[in-house]
Amino acid sequence: MARVFLDTNLYFDITKRAKEKLESLRGNLLFISPLSTHILFYTYKSKVPDPEVNELQEQLGIVPLTKHVLDKALEGPTDDLEDNIQLHSAAEAECDIFLTEDQGLLDMKFFGKTKISQELN
DSSP states (O other), X not given: OOEEEEOHHXXXXXXXXOTTHHHHHTTSEEEEOHHHXXXXXXXXXXXXXXXXXXXXXXXXXXXXXXXXXXXXXXXXXXXXXXXXXXXXXHHHTTOSEEEOOOHHHHTTOEETTEEEESSOO
């Protein structure tokens, strides 16, 4: 069982675009940043409550967006604040894998001890 952080694009998939992807992630501890839920609602112009999102939230670990995470994100490692918040949130949750489809992040391969990948393997 791995500790897996879902970048916003993967969170969008399991929530709205490709819900079947969630099945392949079962058996792992899944984490997101609350920032991802904000971006989801903003992008899809969703209204609250959204029962599907609320139900999914119960299955995920939510890494608090704290001043510590924000301070670290403001330092890097990329020039994109949202990406940095996601990476530092994964580190904060001691995740083994950071799942993303973002090629710039995939090129990093690791962030600290966290492997950056498109798949669980």
